[in-house]
Amino acid sequence: MSKLLLSGGRVIDKSGDRLADVLIGPDGRIEKIGVGLAGENTLDVSGKIVSSGFVDLNAYLGEPGDELSETISSGTRSAVKGGYTALVAMPSSHTLNDNGNSARALTELYKRGLCEVLVTGSSTLQSDGRTMSPLGEMSSNGVGLFVVQGPPSTDLQTLRRIMEYSQNYGIKLLFSGSNNFLAPEGVMNEGVVSSKLGISGIPKVSEQIEVFQVCQLALLTGANLHFQQISTAKSIEIIYEAKANGALVTSEISPHHFSLDESLIESFDSRYKILPPLRPMEEIARIKELIAWVDAIATGHSPCQDHMKDQAFSDAPFGTIGLETSLGASITNLDIPIAEILRLLSWSPAEIAGIDDSHGGNLIPGRPANLTVFDPEALWTVRGKQMASNCSVTAFEGIELKGLVSHTLIDGELVVIDGAIQDNER
């Protein structure tokens, strides 16, 4: 590999924002950043932004077990096209990761990905919600992220013990809310629209009660815990207050929760059936005001076989894909500086995932060149059929977004060039 020069771009990382060239050495690491550099291969990125690579804390890859929805290949192709250099793979219901062998096997399997893929473990055996998985053995086999749930699937006492015991191993717990204990049949936000449509709703307090309970346990136990997919302003406030009181908690929000509102469901199109549900406009406005208190944008990428969404609203599965629309949705819908968006897409989630030595962080000589190049002004219209994901059902279908990834570099290698995935040899 010869030296690659990214020339003329605006470089943004955790340390700041400057116009500079980035020279990448044959070892795939950043060799130099500065003005007027020369390289053997030069890529003109003037007018574009060169950022530390994006890190997704919440993507479902299907494989192993659900390959018709997504595979490691299709999922990571979708990820790099969206600018991601690393992602956290959420467990498949078909494959349970609750022991040392499964941890080792999945860690090995996910190396086939086009970007870095982090394995998550189940914090209870067979996900039974009662018996703790061997967290120590699994963490020594490469798993540092474990999914936890609260009632009704896991009682609070078991949850407390997991939150205490996990600290032996520096584990990060990913809390996934059930959203359903107040509304087991709920399929959309409870409110004016659900009332009109006669659809069973999920009230916002359902999420907020869970967030409050777990924040209290985080304060009690000192656990290191990340809230996945929060969707209400009150949840953000509760988490902010817990942090202020010393809790080691962080949170993520998905682009659709600050971009799309519940009125879309008046079409009854199940592409808008998502958990937690899409909220009303006024909630989105409040969330945007509080976005500085959020720690990450995570896609909640949930592919399924397309035909599963050709069902009645209450029969279809929850979820939308999201890896290829997160940058555009964020630039289009968040009225904050681009560096703040990149905090949420790159270095902050890299820290939460514990991979900030190789992703996110400061772009300095010696670091692996995991980079995303994008045009913050490019306008494009979302078409699910053009996505690299196996699934083409996106809640952003037909919507015009601003901001498009042109190049993605993994360890110095260009895996996306001008929006085209370079994986012919794989």
Added chain:
Amino acid sequence: MTAKHIRGIDDLGKSGIEDILSLSDHFHEVNARRIPKVPALRGKTIALLFYEDSTRTRLSFETASKRLSADTLNFSIASSSVKKGESLRDTIETVSAMGVDAIVVRHGSSGVPWLLPRWTDVAIINAGDGAHEHPTQALLDCYTIRNQIGSLVGKKISIVGDVRHSRVARSNVKAFLALGASVTLVAPKTLMPVEVESWEVETTDQFDSIIGESDVLYMLRMQLERQQNSFVPSLREYANEYGLTESRAKEMKSESLIMHPGPMNRGVEISGNVPELSQSVITDQVANGVIIRMSALYHLLGSGSENNLESYVDE
């Protein structure tokens, strides 16, 4: 103006509702004949696609179709076929490929009639979707009220019971308001729709307070499983608070109407001889169901055809 579909009351609007009500006067006369059958929709095929069990509504549509000389295709689709992998889209495309002119659909999930035009060009009639709409029920209720007490303008209609889970209530509220009536919903808070303030109605949890001033008491069917989910403590308590008993019926104005969409839970939302009182028009509702569905089908499929309405009504 002819609607393309009758999925909800909004597909018709005030003029569409009135068109169907006036068509129904003609079909009322047809139904009174010795041979109650006309060739208005001869050659048309109507698919009856019922994902939910419903003997009454399906028979009503089937009878209406046959009295208009249309052919019917009956699909009773157990929910298991959904689990076998056939999507709603597959089913609709299959039915559509058989060459039908209209699909009458009932489904347990709100919104299904609105999804169907994605996959077929034929006319859609909603025979009940989830807790959302049941427009032909609302039409037959409007027709029944109009026949009994004339125009709905300024009339006070009270809908009593499980409004939250009721598609009948949602369609009726829209239709009654469109025709100029005012609507009061009567239910405990557990059975009232959430955010009911966004509906253009009055609400109360005190049934007794509105009986004497209502022109229509519309009693909703109480699903028996509601007590298991703590919507009400018991059916007995519900019947005490919200059931139309003989003593409550005595408080009604003499010219007021008692209505129920059927099937009734006697002893729960309605009790004693109340269904047999002179104010009760519950059996008229059933009879009018066939007439209204003839009108609805004719409204969608008959206009512009060679089978002009007048040419056969007088034959």
